[in-house]
Amino acid sequence: MHIVDGALSSPVVIGGALIAAGGVALGLKKLPLERIPAAGVLSACFFVASLIHVPLGPTSVHLILNGLAGLVLGWAAFPALFVGLLLQAVFFGFGGLTVLGVNTTNIALAAVLAGVICRPGVVRGSPFVASLWGGLAGGLAIAFTTVLVGASLALSGEAFIPAAKLVFFAHIPVIAVEAVLTGMAVYLATKVKPELFGALTPGKAI
Secondary structure (H helix, E strand, C coil): CCCCCCCCCHHHHHHHHHHHHHHHHHHHHCCCHHHHHHHHHHHHHHHHHCCCCEEECCEEECCCCHHHHHHHHHHHHHHHHHHHHHHHHHHHCCCCCCCHHHHHHHHHHHHHHHHHHHHHHHHHCCHHHHHHHHHHHHHHHHHHHHHHHHHHHHCCCHHHHHHHHHHHHHCHHHHHHHHHHHHHHHHHHHHHCHHHHCCCECCECC
């Protein structure tokens, strides 16, 4: 999911950076103080999970857990995931600094979209129903991310279209795994800490 430096055209890099900057600014504005610890934990989970790469044919895949971040944080997923991506780029060379904005947009925007679609079902349902919606959010977040990554590559030139297709098909197993893991995490959270999915800002929903 991490696009490397030099792979994208300048317009795509600039566009991704502008969207990421707007998302981070909006996310910080919508991040209440009581939700900062959760943002830190989810950022750390993303950082660790996405460091573990599994070879799959000519490429490799990894977990992201951005669906869970979208459910819990909403727009605040942008700054949380941005921090994880920044640390990975600086310390491990994953992705890169010039494409940090694009990578943040591809992963965090997908998280927000999945959260918008599935969070009402998580909040209003029983723990079992919430877990189903959570699983859907986990799968959708990865699917949305693969589409955005593919679009970033395709918009950078026709030569990248085969790579864009490969990214999607290679992550089909990840969609299933993330759906199961996110569903289980949501089920557990609704049992022990249901307020985790409460209002993201005082008096407001996502």
